Amino acid sequence: xxxxxxxxxxxxxxxxxxxxxxxxxxxxxxxxxxxxxxxxxxxxxxxxxxxxxxxxxxxxxxxxxxxxxxxxxxxxxxxxxxxxxxxxxxxxxxxxxxxxxxxxxxxxxxxxxxxxxxxxxxxxxxxxxxxxxxxxxxxxxxxxxxxxxxxxxxxxxxxxxxxxxxxxxxxxxxxxxxxxxxxxxxxxxxxxxxxxxxxxxxxxxxxxxxxxxxxxxxxxxxxxxxxxxxxxxxxxxxxxxx
Amino acid sequence: xxxxxxxxxxxxxxxxxxxxxxxxxxxxxxxxxxxxxxxxxxxxxxxxxxxxxxxxxxxxxxxxxxxxxxxxxxxxxxxxxxxxxxxxxxxxxxxxxxxxxxxxxxxxxxxxxxxxxxxxxxxxxxxxxxxxxxxxxxxxxxxxxxxxxxxxxxxxxxxxxxxxxxxxxxxxxxxxxxxxxxxxxxxxxxxxxxxxxxxxxxxxxxxxxxxxxxxxxxxxxxxxxxxxxxxxxxxxxxxxxx
Amino acid sequence: xxxxxxxxxxxxxxxxxxxxxxxxxxxxxxxxxxxxxxxxxxxxxxxxxxxxxxxxxxxxxxxxxxxxxxxxxxxxxxxxxxxxxxxxxxxxxxxxxxxxxxxxxxxxxxxxxxxxxxxxxxxxxxxxxxxxxxxxxxxxxxxxxxxxxxxxxxxxxxxxxxxxxxxxxxxxxxxxxxxxxxxxxxxxxxxxxxxxxxxxxxxxxxxxxxxxxxxxxxxxxxxxxxxxxxxxxxxxxxxxxx
Amino acid sequence: xxxxxxxxxxxxxxxxxxxxxxxxxxxxxxxxxxxxxxxxxxxxxxxxxxxxxxxxxxxxxxxxxxxxxxxxxxxxxxxxxxxxxxxxxxxxxxxxxxxxxxxxxxxxxxxxxxxxxxxxxxxxxxxxxxxxxxxxxxxxxxxxxxxxxxxxxxxxxxxxxxxxxxxxxxxxxxxxxxxxxxxxxxxxxxxxxxxxxxxxxxxxxxxxxxxxxxxxxxxxxxxxxxxxxxxxxxxxxxxxxx
Numbered sequence: 001x002x003x004x005x006x007x008x009x010x011x012x013x014x015x016x017x018x019x020x021x022x023x024x025x026x027x028x029x030x031x032x033x034x035x036x037x038x039x040x041x042x043x044x045x046x047x048x049x050x051x052x053x054x055x056x057x058x059x060x061x062x063x064x065x066x067x068x069x070x071x072x073x074x075x076x077x078x079x080x081x082x083x084x085x086x087x088x089x090x091x092x093x094x095x096x097x098x099x100x101x102x103x104x105x106x107x108x109x110x111x112x113x114x115x116x117x118x119x120x121x122x123x124x125x126x127x128x129x130x131x132x133x134x135x136x137x138x139x140x141x142x143x144x145x146x147x148x149x150x151x152x153x154x155x156x157x158x159x160x161x162x163x164x165x166x167x168x169x170x171x172x173x174x175x176x177x178x179x180x181x182x183x184x185x186x187x188x189x190x191x192x193x194x195x196x197x198x199x200x201x202x203x204x205x206x207x208x209x210x211x212x213x214x215x216x217x218x219x220x221x222x223x224x225x226x227x228x229x230x231x232x233x234x235x236x237x238x239x240x241x242x
Numbered sequence: 243x244x245x246x247x248x249x250x251x252x253x254x255x256x257x258x259x260x261x262x263x264x265x266x267x268x269x270x271x272x273x274x275x276x277x278x279x280x281x282x283x284x285x286x287x288x289x290x291x292x293x294x295x296x297x298x299x300x301x302x303x304x305x306x307x308x309x310x311x312x313x314x315x316x317x318x319x320x321x322x323x324x325x326x327x328x329x330x331x332x333x334x335x336x337x338x339x340x341x342x343x344x345x346x347x348x349x350x351x352x353x354x355x356x357x358x359x360x361x362x363x364x365x366x367x368x369x370x371x372x373x374x375x376x377x378x379x380x381x382x383x384x385x386x387x388x389x390x391x392x393x394x395x396x397x398x399x400x401x402x403x404x405x406x407x408x409x410x411x412x413x414x415x416x417x418x419x420x421x422x423x424x425x426x427x428x429x430x431x432x433x434x435x436x437x438x439x440x441x442x443x444x445x446x447x448x449x450x451x452x453x454x455x456x457x458x459x460x461x462x463x464x465x466x467x468x469x470x471x472x473x474x475x476x477x478x479x480x481x482x483x484x
Numbered sequence: 485x486x487x488x489x490x491x492x493x494x495x496x497x498x499x500x501x502x503x504x505x506x507x508x509x510x511x512x513x514x515x516x517x518x519x520x521x522x523x524x525x526x527x528x529x530x531x532x533x534x535x536x537x538x539x540x541x542x543x544x545x546x547x548x549x550x551x552x553x554x555x556x557x558x559x560x561x562x563x564x565x566x567x568x569x570x571x572x573x574x575x576x577x578x579x580x581x582x583x584x585x586x587x588x589x590x591x592x593x594x595x596x597x598x599x600x601x602x603x604x605x606x607x608x609x610x611x612x613x614x615x616x617x618x619x620x621x622x623x624x625x626x627x628x629x630x631x632x633x634x635x636x637x638x639x640x641x642x643x644x645x646x647x648x649x650x651x652x653x654x655x656x657x658x659x660x661x662x663x664x665x666x667x668x669x670x671x672x673x674x675x676x677x678x679x680x681x682x683x684x685x686x687x688x689x690x691x692x693x694x695x696x697x698x699x700x701x702x703x704x705x706x707x708x709x710x711x712x713x714x715x716x717x718x719x720x721x722x723x724x725x726x
Numbered sequence: 727x728x729x730x731x732x733x734x735x736x737x738x739x740x741x742x743x744x745x746x747x748x749x750x751x752x753x754x755x756x757x758x759x760x761x762x763x764x765x766x767x768x769x770x771x772x773x774x775x776x777x778x779x780x781x782x783x784x785x786x787x788x789x790x791x792x793x794x795x796x797x798x799x800x801x802x803x804x805x806x807x808x809x810x811x812x813x814x815x816x817x818x819x820x821x822x823x824x825x826x827x828x829x830x831x832x833x834x835x836x837x838x839x840x841x842x843x844x845x846x847x848x849x850x851x852x853x854x855x856x857x858x859x860x861x862x863x864x865x866x867x868x869x870x871x872x873x874x875x876x877x878x879x880x881x882x883x884x885x886x887x888x889x890x891x892x893x894x895x896x897x898x899x900x901x902x903x904x905x906x907x908x909x910x911x912x913x914x915x916x917x918x919x920x921x922x923x924x925x926x927x928x929x930x931x932x933x934x935x936x937x938x939x940x941x942x943x944x945x946x947x948x949x950x951x952x953x954x955x956x957x958x959x960x961x962x963x964x965x966x967x968x
Contacts, residue, residue: 006263014256015447021248022445029300029444030357042830058271087830096866104768104813104888106866106880108431114459115272140822140832145880146429147459152880154832154871160644160673162830175455180425187388189350189644202271203264205257209451213417217356217389284588329588338624346526346571346646348624348638382580382590387638394638396590396629402886402915404588431886490747498740499931505732506929513784513928514841542755592915598943599756630913631943659939664913667906671872673834686755687748689741693935697901701840701873 006204015208022216032216037230038165038191042087043077045198046149046171046178048133049092051119051126053172058115061172061202073198073224074133074170080231087162088139091149091171091181094119094127106145147176150184159190166191166234168227169219170198174210182219192219195227248446257450264458274458279472280407280433284329285319287375287440288391288413288420291334293361295372295414300357303414303444315440315466316375316412322473329404330381333391333413333423336361336369348387390422398430408433408476410469411461412440416452424461434461437469490688499692506700516700521714522649522675526571527561529617529682530633530655530662533576535603537614537656542599545656545686557682557708558617558654564715571646572623575633575655575665578603578611590629632664640672650675650718652711653703654682658694666703676703679711732930741931745938758942763956764891764917768813769803771859771924772875772897772904775818777845779856779898784841787898787928799924799950800859800896806957813888814865817875817897817907820845820853832871874906882914892917892960894953895945896924900936908945918945921953 026032051057053066081088097105098117111117119126127143135141144153159167167190169182178199185192194214201207215221222230268274293299295308323330339347340359353359361368369385377383386395401409409432411424420441427434436456443449457463464472510516535541537550565572581589582601595601603610611627619625628637643651651674653666662683669676678698685691699705706714752758777783779792807814823831824843837843845852853869861867870879885893893916895908904925911918920940927933941947948956 006259011256011260014253017248018253018445018447022448025445031300031355033353033355033357035351035354058273085829097864102864103811104866104884104890106868106884108880108883108887109277109428109433111275112277112433113273113275113428113461115275138823138828140830142832146883147425148429151426151429152878152883154671154834154878156640156644157671157673157834157872157878158830158832160640160649161834162673163649164830165644165647176459180422183389183422183425184393186351186355187390187393187638187641189641189646191351191354203267205260205451206264206455209447210455213448213452217418219355327587339622344622345569346624346642346648348626348642350638350641350645380581380586382588384590388641394636394641396592396636396913398882398886399592399630399636399913399915400588400590402882402891403592404915405891406588407886407889429880429883431883431888490743495740495744498737501732502737502931506932509929515784515839517837517839517841519835519838542757593761593912593917595759596761596917597757597759597912597945631909632913635910635913660943664906664909667873667909668877670835670839671874671877671906675835675838687751689744689935690748690939693931694939697932697936701902703839 008204011205012208015205019212026216035191035220037193037234039234040164041166041168041231041234042089042159042162042164043081044089044091044149044167044169044181045074045133046091046169046181047093048074048090048130048171049127050130053130057126058118061200065200069197070200071130071132073195076224076228077168077170077195077198077231078133080228082136084231084234086231086234087164089142089155090129090135090139091142091144092127092129093144094121095145096121108145110146148180148184149177150181150188156188164190166193168193168195170195172199173201174199174207175201179210179214182214186218193227194219194221195224196221197224250446253447254450257447261454268458277433277462279435279476281476282406283408283410283473283476284331284401284404284406285323286331286333286391286409286411286423287316288333288411288423289335290316290332290372290375290413291369292372293368299368300360303442307442311439312442313372313374315437318466318470319410319412319437319440319473320375322470324378326473326476328473328476329406331384331397332371332377332381333384333386334369334371335386336363337387338363350387352388389418390426391419392423392426392430401432406432408435410435410437412437414441415443416441416449417443421452421456424456428460435469436461436463437466438463439466492688495689496692499689503696510700519675519704521677521718523718524648525650525652525715525718526573526643526646526648527565528573528575528633528651528653528665529558530575530653530665531577532558532574532614532617532655533611534614535610541610542602545684549684553681554684555614555616557679560708560712561652561654561679561682561715562617564712566620568715568718570715570718571648572619573626573639574613574619574623575626575628576611576613577628578605579629580605592629594630631660632668633661634665634668634672643674648674650677652677652679654679656683657685658683658691659685663694663698666698670702677711678703678705679708680705681708734930737931738934741934752942761917761946763919763960765960766890767892767894767957767960768815768885768888768890769807770815770817770875770893770895770907771800772817772895772907773819774800774816774856774859774897775853776856777852783852784844787926791926795923796926797856797858799921802950802954803894803896803921803924803957804859806954808862810957810960812957812960813890815868815881816855816861816865817868817870818853818855819870820847821871822847834871836872873902874910875903876907876910876914885916890916892919894919894921896921898925899927900925900933901927905936905940908940912944919953920945920947921950922947923950
């Protein structure tokens with residue numbers, strides 16, 4: 001964690017106790033079900049662009065998690081997707097009109113809450129996907145304006161047109177763009193999987209409690225190992241089915 | 243809280259320390275801005291229907307908060323809206339095809355995560371709005387199928403057609419339907435206000451961390467007192483402007 | 485046709501000449517392609533409710549086409565869907581707040597163009613699906629507020645969740661609800677088929693020019709015969725694939 | 727008209743007779759109402775990009791109308807918007823993955839009907855807005871993937887965030903992108919105005935019958951003169967109201 005005022009391990013312990021108490025309630029009530037993997041997956045990677053993955057920006061996320069887990073995990077997922085022909089969508093965020101005093105702006109009202117005026121469409125170095133996981137030919141880079149990769153984009157239609165029934169979601173932040181993407185993905189009828197080690201944030205506790213909420217109600221939280229195994233198997237199945 | 247295994251006050255203290263550490267980061271970076279109240283408000287009350295507000299259902303929420311704060315707060319908000327002619331939308335959730343083995347269902351895939359098959363459209367006593375805050379003539383009851391009151395509904399269009407620029411969001415749960423409604427409301431271009439005492443859940447900690455995330459990035463969390471004062475003032479302004 | 489001032493056959497001849505001229509241009513340019521049938525169909529039947537199918541309402545459509553072609557064609561399609569377990573969605577339209585002077589209404593702004601205040605949710609006899617094609621258990625009745633069966637509804641998500649990739653669209657009117665449903669269905673990633681004899685309207689020429697536009701750019705216009713054959717075959721395929 | 731096989735004047739006469747017969751029915755039934763201009767307008771100009779406005783492309787529209795009416799009309803509308811600070815959105819269409827055999831594509835299924843693979847994102851000369859009406863600083867260029875400027879884009883949210891209540895729609899084609907944009911704009915709660923002389927197509931009759939349908943049910947069709955007068959007045963009103 002990036003802040004010394006809160007003891008990360010103590011916070012985790014306390015949160016775990018809250019989660020355990022919640023899990024009892026959820027289990028009694030029939031929540032926390034497994035949605036499972038479907039037959040045709042796509043990888044939806046949210047905001048792993050330089051303003052979020054690299055140091056020095058207001059949007060910079062926890063660098064230890066980024067370099068140690070998120071990027072390496074993404075590299076494994078990408079390798080499996082590329083080997084088996086699964087669609088990959090790299091999502092990023094940038095704005096054409098970033099003057100908050102302009103008569104109108106594609107930022108909508110979000111700049112009234114967070115500093116999105118920073119991510120100017122002219123400054124491609126900020127919103128370009130991190131070079132360590134750079135898109136290759138045949139992968140799609142989706143420019144969004146809101147938190148969710150589905151809201152105000154053609155993502156749902158594009159995935160449906162391709163016959164995709166399952167989305168593996170990675171990226172940052174757990175609090176905002178990843179969580180809203182997952183909630184919308186489920187609502188749009190896709191089996192949603194949150195890839196545990198590949199989801200980050202910039203403040204203490206946020207990854208833990210958001211993944212907890214997500215797993216209880218919106219998506220299965222699964223490890224990179226499980227997801228890579230699935231992507232390799234799904235590839236085999238998809239080819240056999242043709 | 244409904245569970246004795248976690249000491250509610252200890253959890254709150256620990257969460258508060260996490261929030262304080264996060265707030266430092268957010269403040270340095272330019273997050274946690276105030277979106278403010280606009281000129282024409284509407285009240286959007288999410289899932290304050292019997293299956294959520296009354297005991298004995300898998301969806302039942304924390305009853306102490308429901309009876310002690312949420313319902314009384316809603317009564318004050320409704321009174322102010324009714325006195326000043328502000329639109330009120332009561333949102334609820336129910337399904338026509340609740341057999342999980344049916345060839346298809348309006349539950350979509352959500353029943354793969356949570357027990358929504360319980361809320362059958364035939365059993366109106368479950369999805370009817372709680373009688374303590376029952377809709378009156380001129381108020382709208384919106385039946386939704388997903389978490390968000392905006393996703394897969396005409397809510398955005400209806401509010402825009404009425405010239406509404408601000409939504410005050412109340413109801414349950416903080417984790418799911420309230421949070422997704424707020425995120426979508428902001429994305430759709432409405433000033434979003436989360437009414438603090440009128441938002442509940444059914445597990446420990448969830449209201450606290452979800453309101454914290456919401457206030458940092460998606461909506462201003464404001465008290466019932468502040469909201470009632472605004473609704474009374476906005477009424478005056480709206481009438482003066484005609 | 486319902487009006488004697490325009491000679492229906494002369495109009496058809498003239499329109500056909502316009503269509504022939506357009507077809508030359510479209511063919512040279514690569515329009516009017518065939519989208520084809522997919523693997524898993526659903527029937528989406530739009531506004532075949534009493535206010536549209538029966539006499540005496542502002543929304544009443546051409547009765548000769550309704551009784552002679554649309555309803556009989558629908559009966560054949562329904563029989564095939566029911567025999568083979570294909571999802572059927574019956575779409576209808578009604579409003580909770582129909583006073584045009586109300587502070588706000590679920591009619592949005594559409595009542596500024598057409599008389600939708602007529603279809604009051606309280607008057608179920610108006611918006612109930614025509615009894616000759618009444619829904620059976622396992623079929624879904626979708627209440628919409630706008631022209632398109634997709635706009636502001638959960639239809640896209642519901643169909644995706646069920647694995648549907650193809651929609652057969654029927655109903656009224658060609659000008660409004662059928663055409664917008666087809667355009668949105670394609671945009672959402674579904675193979676869209678307009679069932680020729682099962683699409684009607686209430687004014688001369690409208691069915692002809694709307695089906696012409698639709699076939700050029702948005703959906704394949706196919707006969708009931710072809711669609712029934714497909715539904716029976718798709719059933720076989722679907723069962724074999726399991 | 728671009729084709730000699732159909733006599734344009736004879737077609738217009740015949741269509742006019744069909745419209746007259748329809749208008750009698752619509753008037754008796756309460757259709758063809760006026761939606762009127764609201765208080766805060768925006769100009770939404772659809773696909774007036776080189777592939778549509780200039781010769782030599784499959785998407786090229788009727789050049790006589792383009793050069794003689796649409797572009798000159800747009801220049802007058804733009805002048806009025808710029809003088810009075812009204813938001814202008816230039817909409818265009820292009821695709822990142824245009825190989826129809828790619829495993830997936832942002833074209834979705836639309837390339838199964840029309841030749842959108844032509845408009846490759848790499849070839850900016852095709853999708854750039856026509857230089858005669860080129861965007862100026864403060865105007866927004868919206869890249870869409872489907873027919874409607876609202877479907878799968880953030881347009882609705884952006885306009886709502888700016889307080890816009892009225893959209894003036896121009897561009898091509900009447901059959902596809904203009905008509906779907908208008909239908910969605912109304913459904914999303916905006917007063918929709920179709921600017922008569924600034925809407926074009928590429929086949930005979932299509933502008934006439936689509937504008938007829940639109941005016942009957944979805945938007946008021948108004949002249950450039952009326953719209954310019956309104957834009958000038960709305961500017962005055964907007965300034966007075968501040």
